[in-house]
Ligand SMILES: [Zn+2]
């Protein structure tokens with residue numbers, strides 16, 4: 001019997017769930033989903049996700065000279081319209097509250113580089129808000145200057161001004177395969193999936209190459 005590789009569900013399965021108890025090895029830094037703050041609940045099952053607090057510490061050291069006050073970013077299941085958010089709350093006579101949330105539905109199955117890029121994006125918002133003390137900066141000159149500086153320093157990911165990856169990934173993907181059994185869609189920038197050798201990572205079904213229109 002011919003050996004078939006099991007595809008990792010590393011992208012293009014937004015909203016999908018990995019079979020529990022399996023470590024796909026897609027992310028070098030992995031940890032169980034943290035119990036989120038602000039009423040967020042952690043994901044049921046043994047889904048493995050990058051450890052955001054660890055990543056925050058690494059990026060803060062490497063790219064921000066530790067100028068961002070400590071934040072423990074959390075995964076959010078409810079955040080679906082944006083890949084990440086830096087939030088803050090100013091209450092009278094109380095210290096500023098703030099945090100970072102990343103979208104589990106949008107990022108949970110994506111490569112670590114996308115998680116890092118999203119986290120770094122939100123960390124720039126945190127840096128401008130907390131270090132430069134400009135809470136209402138948007139993606140203005142402070143944000144863009146820092147973003148350009150980061151992109152010169154990093155090679156494993158790239159920060160953009162966008163808050164969702166979906167459109168960007170779709171635009172970049174030149175190849176697509178669909179699972180004929182469960183319908184999971186796999187998108188790749190290169191012709192890297194061979195339906196004779198690869199099966200669906202979720203159900204082991206056969207994959208069908210889908211021609212894409214060139215826009
Ligand atoms: Zn932003």
Ligand SMILES: [Zn+2]
Nearest residue numbers: 179182200203
């Ligand atoms: Zn399938």
